[in-house]
Amino acid sequence: MVGEELVQLLTPEGERVSHPEYESSLSGEEILSFYRDMVIVRRICNEATSLQRQGQLALWAPVQGQEAAQIGAGRALAPSDFTFPSYREHGIAWTRGVPPADMLRVFRATSTGGWDPQKYRHNVPTVVLGNQALHAVGYAMGVQRDGAEEAVMTFFGDGASSQGDVLESFVWAASFNAPVVYILQNNQWAISEPSSLQAKIPLYHRAHGFGFPGIRVDGNDVLAMYEVTRRALESARVGGGPTLIEAYTYRMGAHTTSDDPTRYRIDAEVEMWKHRDPVERTKRLLTREYKVKKAAFETIGEEAEAVALQLRADVLAMDAPDPISMFDYAYAAEHPLIEEGRREMIELGISGGPA
């Protein structure tokens, strides 16, 4: 994994390494706050997995292992930037201020969106692989027409990198010099298919063929993710065009709670990636270099527990919506079939949901 082509500023052992082009600009305090974000996001993820196992969620897509990729990228965003996620971007959602319970609405099957995308400048999740890459470019074309200094960020994985929509969006982003930063989280697995099935070259190389920069970053290194993303965003905001950032990382858990990764990947691989854990390496750095005390880590752990406890309470209180609400937003304007459906549901007293 480690080689000249990979931007890394922090080793798995928690030691700083220098890079000819990038240097960490973060203070100890900032790194600690990044660490806090990663710990909380991991805790949210674990709580969600438990809730699914207890029958409280229909599904969950774990983000464990990818916390640095998302917190590093997410913390580089300006409030005015806009993000178009796929469905595993819980860390990004956290950095955008989306309440954790809202992240779980789709997975509790009480909503098909979950939060107000305009409030958080973070669109609702896109489940059809790659669709969102085109939305990001279109939004970015709007930013250009408004003359705004804003950047747009979108997310997809190694699997979705094979989708036509992603590749078409590369063409458009390049042709229109759109202010888009692509975060390609190469977590090595698209459910059961290895990334080698999606690409015979390093994925970040693809950007070069489309005419814009592609950079591979150690996706488990929050310092590197932050610096590379920050620079790409700054460039995009001032007319520098798109950048593809391949966050080289690993999906420690299953694709979703419906998946059984033991059927297709070996334990040794998972063990190897455990040693590259994004949270642990940041903790080592904080301990060694900034002398952060055990008590400070414990405080963060307690904070994460509180978030998880609140999340659980919020999710358990999250009831199925009134069935009649399914008609509310199918159309913006009046529609006879909506009126007809609504009327029938009321007349027949249809209550919906599992009995």
Add this chain to the structure above:
Amino acid sequence: MTSTTMTMARALNEGLRRAMERDKRVLLMGEDIGKLGGVFRITDGLQKDFGEDRVIDAPLAESAIVGTAVGLAVRGYRTVVEIQFDGFVYPAFDQIVSQVAKLHTRTDGVYTMGLVIRLPFQGGIGAIEHHSESPEAYFAHTAGLRVVSCSTPNDAYWMIQQSIEHDDPIIFCEPKSRYWEKGEVDLDNPPRGLFEAEVRRAGTDVTLIAWGSQVKTALRAAEAAETEGVSAEVIDARTLAPFDFGPMVASLEKTGRLVVVQESPKTASLGSEIVAELSERCFYSLRAPGMRVSGYHVPYPPSRIEDAYRPSVDRVLDAIDRVMGFES
């Protein structure tokens, strides 16, 4: 009243121009729509007048044309997308069905998908393969979308403007074989609302329902039927999703006989939907089962034989004969 004669192509062009003048957030996007003015010249001269930022020549990727229009809608723009030909819309089908149709629901109404997808459709121009299809039923079937079709220059001029102003996504079907036919356009007042059908010809014995190119076929069949003593009423559906059943019901209660004329194949078609719905609503008025005159259940044929595929006056007259032959 200011009225002028122009082709449907010109009427669409003028309608787009007016919409762009009225609202700076209206954009046009499509393949070859800039300097060339589109392969049918519908956008002729608009890039010159409104600039490349508002009339965007798109790279050749239909999914991207629609997908970026979704992103532009999130940003607050209203994009009128031109799909070059009906048969090229399928690469964009995923974006249309998965995103355009659903994002308003998924965001609890935060984002409206006020975009218009212009689709030159139906055959009759002697084109090669993939240039003559009638895919309107695919879109009418999808909740979240609306589908309309114009059949006259006046409707073209007004319906395109009404579609652009509307907050829901609209598949705007243009009968390409009628692009060059001239008609009167009233530049001051719209003929009616966007989602209203129109009775094009009054009659008492049979109701013919058609849209796009087939309105003319139905009108010609009605004239021919008149010489045989049958009075046919012709309704231009105009809005295909949702249908405006009111005028259809009123007509059928009078005539008791129904023939739908459409270019698409019959199975699971809009004609099927019309016949089913009107059978429900007008059961006691019906004097014969509703008939569908349609394209045959084959891929669109080579255009040298397309006249044998598309509904003709004779085939419509045959259907009229059949519904008139039922005794009640």
